[in-house]
Amino acid sequence: MRVADVVDTVHGWYPPETAESWDAVGLSCGDPDARVHRILLVVDPVAETIAEAKENGVQLMISHHPLLLRGVHSVAASTPKGSLVHRLISDRIALLTAHTNADVANPGVSDALAARFELRDTRPLVAAAVGGHGRVGDLPAPLPLRDFAQLAAKVLPASAVGVRAAGDPDRLIRRVAVCGGAGDSFLADATAAGVDAYVTADLRHHPVSEHLAAGGPALLDVGHWSSERPWLDQLAARLSATFGARVGGSGDAATVKVLVSDRVTDPWTVHARR
Template sequence: MSQSSGSEPVTEPLTVADVLALLQAAAPPELAEDWDSNGLICGDPAEPVRTVLLAVDPLTAVVDEAIGRGVDMVITHHPLYLRGTDHVAATDPKGRCVHRLIRAGIALANAHTSLDAAHGGVADALAARVGLLGTRPLCPSPVDPAQGIGRIGELERPTRLRDLAADVAAALPDSAPGLLVGGDPDAAVKTVAVSGGAGDSLLAAAREVGADVFLTADLRHHPATDHLEGGRPHLLCGTHWATEWVGLPPLAARLEAAASERGRRLEAYVSEVVTDPWALRLSTGS
């Protein structure tokens, strides 16, 4: 360890590869769904990293923020190319993001369903925002049944659906679409299932485990109406961005702590850029 002219020791910075290892320790790749993409998207594993920016989506506004902050690495929840690509030419927004990041010397990595499923990940963070106790996975992972997609747990005391919805709306970061409520607003509820991001595919699972309410996002008309015709759980539908953003502050804290445990310093910033596609909500009708 070298010494500066002052009294504080100077340590070697983490590398891109080091930060990726910390990320994968927090969100183990083996927990990811088989259709998913997680890992290093662009960047040199040997380059130093002192600062990272965490965001939900690798979009232009996030790249703007990363360059403006002068960070060394961006970690997003969503992959840049979920379905793969055969080019990264700067002829479309995704390609331009890659070129801008490389020119600025900024690496890009992501942890998607691996972070959704992990201990302390998106599902746990969303459950904590709701105030759930005794949580367990909604859909346990075959790799580790103690982890998995979604969580189910109990509220400290029964409440009305409308009151739970008000608490959830206040606990989520703000975005234009807000929170939708499906079911009887005055129904008594206590057992709550949650899953950040698109939750159509988990409606049956939430019913099977006996949830009174299912909080998720991106619910489509027909799956939601057909589900509600069959009874509980009632539905709370937030936005994809808001229900997944809640997993970023805990991840930032874990990365900083893990770096500190290794005698290194890492500053992790959480982007507050709202990357929901909707910028304005207007009430319809008279």
């Protein structure tokens, strides 16, 4: 299997042209003709996950977040981004990114998040040309907000950020909106969708306060990494089905071994409570 074969397949699922204009998706490092035997899926292409790729003999890393999202004028090894590029090249690891094109895809990042809550009859929170941003669906059974927050902590990958809920703890939650990553731009859409709770990440003090004062749905901030990590499992299953590999498999039965990183790459590393 060549890098180009995997890139073409991933682009078929998450077309680069559906990414936001400011985004940087696609193959950012690596030889398209290089052979691939092992793939590592990560949320963030950082020093720790690149080291993980090297330790596992990986030839291709697929990340959700781009390495070079904003313009750079140097990739010298003495710069933070440049040092990572040099490590990827020296270790012969290609890097492919699917970011906002994976956010709007169906299935995509928010579908994987919705699946963790077993949401039923899902639909896009915000319509787009392909799939749409976020998902809205119904819980299998209603829960008060305090219990729904506990459910979120149980079904999502753990990180130091944890789960924060805003709203009446006794409010009954039936219909839920979810959006992987920073979703405060869709607060009004969650209200318009008539949901009881909105699950996302990176919510800010003043928008949350104003949203609740206006009678909006309860809010859960589950942390950026935790909200997007479920997508890696979805992607691993699709790659495995396509290339005849088994997730985490080995031996002749696995043409390509697909690994999923559980390394928490949120910048927040300590959660202290009095």
